[in-house]
Amino acid sequence: xxxxxxxxxxxxxxxxxxxxxxxxxxxxxxxxxxxxxxxxxxxxxxxxxxxxxxxxxxxxxxxxxxxxxxxxxxxxxxxxxxxxxxxxxxxxxxxxxxxxxxxxxxxxxxxxxxxxxxxxxxxxxxxxxxxxxxxxxxxxxxxxxxx
Amino acid sequence: xxxxxxxxxxxxxxxxxxxxxxxxxxxxxxxxxxxxxxxxxxxxxxxxxxxxxxxxxxxxxxxxxxxxxxxxxxxxxxxxxxxxxxxxxxxxxxxxxxxxxxxxxxxxxxxxxxxxxxxxxxxxxxxxxxxxxxxxxxxxxxx
Numbered sequence: 001x002x003x004x005x006x007x008x009x010x011x012x013x014x015x016x017x018x019x020x021x022x023x024x025x026x027x028x029x030x031x032x033x034x035x036x037x038x039x040x041x042x043x044x045x046x047x048x049x050x051x052x053x054x055x056x057x058x059x060x061x062x063x064x065x066x067x068x069x070x071x072x073x074x075x076x077x078x079x080x081x082x083x084x085x086x087x088x089x090x091x092x093x094x095x096x097x098x099x100x101x102x103x104x105x106x107x108x109x110x111x112x113x114x115x116x117x118x119x120x121x122x123x124x125x126x127x128x129x130x131x132x133x134x135x136x137x138x139x140x141x142x143x144x145x146x147x
Numbered sequence: 148x149x150x151x152x153x154x155x156x157x158x159x160x161x162x163x164x165x166x167x168x169x170x171x172x173x174x175x176x177x178x179x180x181x182x183x184x185x186x187x188x189x190x191x192x193x194x195x196x197x198x199x200x201x202x203x204x205x206x207x208x209x210x211x212x213x214x215x216x217x218x219x220x221x222x223x224x225x226x227x228x229x230x231x232x233x234x235x236x237x238x239x240x241x242x243x244x245x246x247x248x249x250x251x252x253x254x255x256x257x258x259x260x261x262x263x264x265x266x267x268x269x270x271x272x273x274x275x276x277x278x279x280x281x282x283x284x285x286x287x288x289x290x
Contacts, residue, residue, distance in 0.1 A: 034268040052268050116259035123260055125182040
């Protein structure tokens with residue numbers, strides 16, 4: 001089981017409390033689609049993804065970005081049980097969406113960078129470490145039901 | 148994933164903006180790496196202080212970032228231009244190349260922290276590609 005110190009729990013709650021999902025979600029998904037363009041394969045019905053401006057202005061990207069980031073709330077509220085919390089989502093991503101789990105890491109990296117942009121120096125190495133630990137547990141949980 | 152003319156232009160323009168703070172960026176990126184990925188400390192077993200403002204982190208961060216800044220001018224032939232550094236990393240340091248990716252990630256985080264408006268999505272992808280190309284050039288002589 002993943003161990004969390006009191007300090008890490010506080011950091012997670014504090015950081016999550018400051019994140020505007022409506023802004024960070026869309027920015028993160030757009031960033032993934034721009035920096036790792038092969039991920040566009042999963043969004044064939046989203047319309048124009050032909051360049052960075054199109055992706056950033058795309059309403060479907062924006063809506064889906066919010067959906068994805070809102071799902072992170074489950075981890076924040078269930079830090080001691082992340083694997084079970086994401087079991088269904090893991091099955092969905094494997095069996096229905098057929099998403100290569102390598103993509104979860106790409107999304108985690110982009111989210112970290114978007115957060116660094118939003119928080120600036122308040123995104124200290126310690127905050128980065130705690131946040132990346134949370135994301136790697138989520139990534140692991142999302143991969144747990146694959147085959 | 149080779150660097151296009153557009154990538155090189157973005158990297159050069161962005162590096163022009165950050166070059167004055169390159170040493171500090173190198174220090175912070177290295178410092179973040181040692182804190183967020185503690186297994187990387189294994190390569191610095193002689194060090195006594197792994198904190199962000201440690202003189203050892205400061206000095207080595209500067210060394211690494213200077214070499215990367217140098218590489219900006221060698222983008223047309225990174226493998227040739229970084230050949231001797233590759234020999235050094237292959238034969239003397241023997242740093243597992245997975246760590247190049249880890250340091251690259253921490254450089255990107257540091258850039259995002261300090262240049263939130265300039266580090267746009269397009270700059271991000273260009274710099275990510277550049278750092279990946281530098282990492283590949285650095286690993287070129289490994290076997």
